[in-house]
Amino acid sequence: MFSWRAEVRPGVWVAFTDAAAGNLALHVGDVPADVGRRRRDLEVALGLGSRRFQYMNQVHGNDVAGIGAATDPVTADPRTADPVTAEAPTADAMVSLGEPLAVMVADCVPIVLVGDRAGGQRPVLAVVHAGRPGVASGVVPAAVARMRGLGASALSAWIGPSVCGNCYEVPADMCEDVAARVAAARCTSSRGTPGLDLPAAVRSQLRDAGVVVEYSGHCTLEDTNLFSYRRDPNTGRFAGLVWTDAGTGQP
Template structure:
């Protein structure tokens, strides 16, 4: 169910799911009741229940939502909690989830005066280009976070993410570190390298880097299969 999971500091855990957890997205044509059951199973496996992971309606933008934890119980088959339309969320300890199938699921954890400040970020090409990562870090710091650290989940790597040369040049004009070439010699973008340079400029160290989604059969990849499901990056607090 978990590709990687760790208690990253006392009382805070980060995890990235794999295909064994199943598709966790409601927008890919899957049966909604089945998706909600998987989400509930994930919450129990993570030890989050009766709290629920907060998901987003992700739109490849740079909007950041400040989330207040509802504390509602996760019942099998229950309706999904209201999801903000955003590509990053920040909470003061409430469990957060970001769904991907090649984009970067970025998790951030900082220390606040009254406890951990958490963030989950959907960082695909448009989001990186429009500054979703700096926006999320800015919101965390506005919420009192210090000593912010990052976990870069699995995403398509710079050796595999083939794009037209014009697109590579457009992105690299703003984010030179994202310029790349595939292993077969065609233009590419390196999203993890782009995210790494943005985090470095913000003074945020990276604690973990996940593998390539396209190269790893245990992860969903839209580039491998356009009917792909979505796996999740997760962050939560616990006793």
Template sequence: MFWWRNEVRPGVSVAFTDTGAGNLALHVQDNPSEVMARRARLEQVIGLDNHGSGKRHFQYMDQVHGNHVEFIEGHGPGPTADAMVSAAPARPTASSGSAQPLAVMVADCVPILLVGTDANSSPVLAAVHAGRPGVASAVVPAAVTDMQRRGAADIAAWLGPSVCGSCYEVPEQLRAEVAAKIPETWSSTSWGTPALDLPAGVRAQLAALNVPVEYSGECTLENDSLFSYRRNSLTGRFAGLVWTHD
């Protein structure tokens, strides 16, 4: 069910699912009720329903390959965005006292989970979807900036599995256009054609912001236990997850 999972800071965990958790996306050719059942099972395994203030749910988003960041105060309809930030409410209530759990779905793009701490030592969380357009339009720096604007410091990042620079073949002109903005993305496939290294580009953007990368996942195309759109365009989506637990 999990490709990687860890408590990265006291009371904060991140995880990346694999094909064992099944497809978690509603926008692919799958039965919506089965997708929702898988999401519920995932929340049960993680223990979101054991939270003292009541059952919680991961917030998903309608990802559009842009750079819009949405602040999430509580679970609701998925926003149209490619990054979400959540934090403990300034005035906690009995039903809402911690940061909203967040999810990002991918099948080759880079899923980024960010964790920082505000002045009250409360976690500030972010989930980011960074495909080629998102990396080129700086969605990751936009998410970090939004976290910082909300008081987050000591931000660190966890990068989930994504297609690697040796496998992500693109036209030569496209490689040149993206690399003109983020030189670290310039790459070649293992068979010698133009490619983009999106994880390298994300790591470079984070390094420029002094955000350390604590984990960087493997290549989706090279691992059958992960969904990969490049391997099969009818594939499902796995998820990157970040949540707090009391």
């Protein structure tokens, strides 16, 4: 059910699901009730009790949504996803003060971030969906800035499985366009053609933002236990997850 899972701080957990957990996305033509059941099965398996993972409508942008106590009432987006689920913001990153978060991918880079707050308060959590447009438009540093605005310090990141630079061939002009904004993205594929190394680009952005990268997953295209859009455009989506044990920290 998981490609990786660990308690990364006392009472704080990060996990990345695999294909065995099933498709967790509503936008790929799956039966909504089946998706809802899989999501709830995952929450039960992880001991969330009555809590639910917050998902988002991902659009390859750089908007960051605040969830729960982290919501900014001035910039909150009222748009919602399928009514079968809880309200889902249209964004490509979310931050919370301990509320469980989820990001869905099938080749794009899923990133989970955790930051401490002073005085034993609940940690600041974040998830980021970083595809090619999001990497180029700075969704990663935008999420980090939002976390720091909530008082987060000692930030760490866990980068989930995504397509690697060896496998991600792109036209030469696309490679140059992204690399002009994030130089670490430029690479040559295993076929000797222009490529993009999005995980390397994300690591570079995180390092520049002063975030410690604790883990970086393997290639979705090479691992048949993971969903990959480049392998099969009709594939599902796996998730990056972050949550806390009940009662972790003070509000």
